[in-house]
Amino acid sequence: MASLQAIKYSRGKLLVLDQLRLPHEHHYDEVSTAEEAFDCIRSMRVRGAPAIAIVAALAHAVELHNGGCTATTPEDTIAYIESRLDYLKESRPTAVDLSNAITLLKRAARAAKIEGLGHPEAKEAILNSYIEAAEKILAKDLENNTSIGSFGAAWLQQQYNATPDRPLSVLTHCNTGSLATSGHGTALGIIRTLHAQKLLKHAYCTETRPYNQGSRLTSFELVFEGIPATLITDSMAAALFALHRERMNIGAVIVGADRVVRNGDTANKIGTYALAVLARHHGIKFVVAAPTTSIDLETESGEGIKIEERKPEELTQISGAVVNDDGTVDTSRAARVAIADQRIDVWNPAFDVTPHALIDAIVTERGTVVKRADGRFNFSQVLPERWRW
Numbered sequence: 001m002a003s004l005q006a007i008k009y010s011r012g013k014l015l016v017l018d019q020l021r022l023p024h025e026h027h028y029d030e031v032s033t034a035e036e037a038f039d040c041i042r043s044m045r046v047r048g049a050p051a052i053a054i055v056a057a058l059a060h061a062v063e064l065h066n067g068g069c070t071a072t073t074p075e076d077t078i079a080y081i082e083s084r085l086d087y088l089k090e091s092r093p094t095a096v097d098l099s100n101a102i103t104l105l106k107r108a109a110r111a112a113k114i115e116g117l118g119h120p121e122a123k124e125a126i127l128n129s130y131i132e133a134a135e136k137i138l139a140k141d142l143e144n145n146t147s148i149g150s151f152g153a154a155w156l157q158q159q160y161n162a163t164p165d166r167p168l169s170v171l172t173h174c175n176t177g178s179l180a181t182s183g184h185g186t187a188l189g190i191i192r193t194l195h196a197q198k199l200l201k202h203a204y205c206t207e208t209r210p211y212n213q214g215s216r217l218t219s220f221e222l223v224f225e226g227i228p229a230t231l232i233t234d235s236m237a238a239a240l241f242a243l244h245r246e247r248m249n250i251g252a253v254i255v256g257a258d259r260v261v262r263n264g265d266t267a268n269k270i271g272t273y274a275l276a277v278l279a280r281h282h283g284i285k286f287v288v289a290a291p292t293t294s295i296d297l298e299t300e301s302g303e304g305i306k307i308e309e310r311k312p313e314e315l316t317q318i319s320g321a322v323v324n325d326d327g328t329v330d331t332s333r334a335a336r337v338a339i340a341d342q343r344i345d346v347w348n349p350a351f352d353v354t355p356h357a358l359i360d361a362i363v364t365e366r367g368t369v370v371k372r373a374d375g376r377f378n379f380s381q382v383l384p385e386r387w388r389w
């Protein structure tokens with residue numbers, strides 16, 4: 001049964017949809033330890049900045065709930081939790097949601113109400129404080145996404161005076177929907193909300209080479225939701241804007257974010273920067289959708305963002321369901337094929353950085369941020385001092 005739920009959780013059990021098998025196969029992996037979570041994230045069976053943070057947080061919660069911590073003293077219990085979180089932080093370095101969640105979870109473990117360090121219930125109090133904080137991350141993410149959807153749709157409606165009689169078309173990159181979050185999505189969440197409000201004419205999604213989050217995941221989500229959509233290759237965006245901007249009323253490129261830094265520079269899936277340049281050239285708004293968990297105020301500009309590089313095989317090989325001679329797809333059979341000379345050198349950065357100058361708006365769950373007169377973003381309205389990580 002097809003599902004858009006990337007993560008299924010109940011206390012003591014975590015199931016994660018294996019996105020490497022999508023869209024043809026729906027298989028959930030049980031993830032119960034930090035090691036299993038690390039591999040699930042590193043291999044991109046689960047991906048998407050918020051989903052990565054949620055799986056890491058909850059896998060360790062399951063581990064703790066099921067007796068994985070053998071420490072006895074409060075100090076050793078906290079040390080164990082912190083060591084596992086530091087290990088998980090290394091699974092993927094660019095998206096900041098994971099490190100922000102780890103900061104929050106460490107704080108929760110240390111803030112456990114301990115009557116006395118020698119109190120027999122001290123360890124239990126620490127474990128419960130961690131588990132409750134991890135569960136809140138899951139619950140808050142869905143709330144964030146529906147709020148981002150509302151703010152983003154309202155901003156675009158206002159920018160273009162969009163109505164059901166004059167709806168907007170938008171283009172999105174990568175996958176930022178239910179398969180990258182706990183549900184609804186960020187950039188794709190805005191598209192869902194525009195569609196629900198009858199303000200969406202058409203959605204275009206890019207293939208998003210080399211991992212194909214767009215063709216494998218976003219296409220699946222858009223078809224699943226019955227949203228009018230067209231898949232294009234990354235290289236077709238320029239021609240789409242040049243030839244169909246007016247006719248399709250393409251008003252915005254809406255993308256997600258892995259890390260928005262203090263000046264608004266944004267790291268996102270490779271190919272995002274090119275779309276920002278094209279959008280600016282064609283007078284199309286470029287909108288980043290990101291929960292405040294994806295904002296990193298410690299880093300001043302995009303130059304400070306570590307860009308993950310991944311293995312060559314993700315570009316020189318591809319997997320999919322077998323297509324029979326009659327053209328039907330046999331979803332029970334998968335195959336992996338080489339699509340390049342395996343001896344060629346490959347450069348495979350998973351992300352690029354879009355300068356804030358090319359970004360028209362950054363939509364968060366606490367409101368839409370636009371640049372001030374000095375051309376800089378200021379996030380204090382959505383991330384006041386007291387809410388900083």
Ligand SMILES: CSC[C@H]1O[C@H](OP(=O)(O)O)[C@H](O)[C@@H]1O
Nearest residue numbers: 047048049176180256257268269
């Ligand atoms: C709301 S997902 C944000 C972000 O994460 C994706 O990267 P990946 O698929 O490599 O985890 C993509 O960059 C999305 O825009």
